[in-house]
Amino acid sequence: MNISTEEVNRIAKLAKLKFSKAETIKLTSEFEKILEHFHSMDKLALDDIDLHALEKGAQTSLRKDEVEVFEDKESLFINAKTVRDRYVEVPKIIE
Known part of the structure; x- marks a missing residue:
């Protein structure tokens, strides 16, 4: 199964992750291996x-x-980066 680097970049964007070009190529290969494994299990x-x-x-x-x-x-x-009273403050992740 072929995974393109554009698909990896799209998934990374959805997950709010940023990868270098080398990391994207490596992840593309790893995703292909994972999907091949699932395909063989099917x-x-x-x-x-x-x-x-x-x-x-x-x-x-x-x-x-x-x-x-x-x-x-x-x-x-x-x-923790920021604490208010007894609570840890985290950045807003849902837009």
């Missing part, structure tokens, strides 16, 4: 596979929830 005969076989008898291990008081709240905001 060719597999999976009609006789029981999709729920792993669920039967499966146990999830969950830890018990325990309330802990965290005293050093200032250390949580050390790497």
Whole structure:
């Protein structure tokens, strides 16, 4: 499956990402490999596979929830660019 650099640039624009020309070419190649892999998976005969076989008898291990008081709240905001009261401010991403 062929992916063009224009398609990679379009996806990058939608994701608000910027890539150099070399990165775009590399990503084009990587996207092609990923899509080829999915295409090869589509060719597999999976009609006789029981999709729920792993669920039967499966146990999830969950830890018990325990309330802990965290005293050093200032250390949580050390790497935040802007903090107002106890909230981290982030730039608006939806236009």
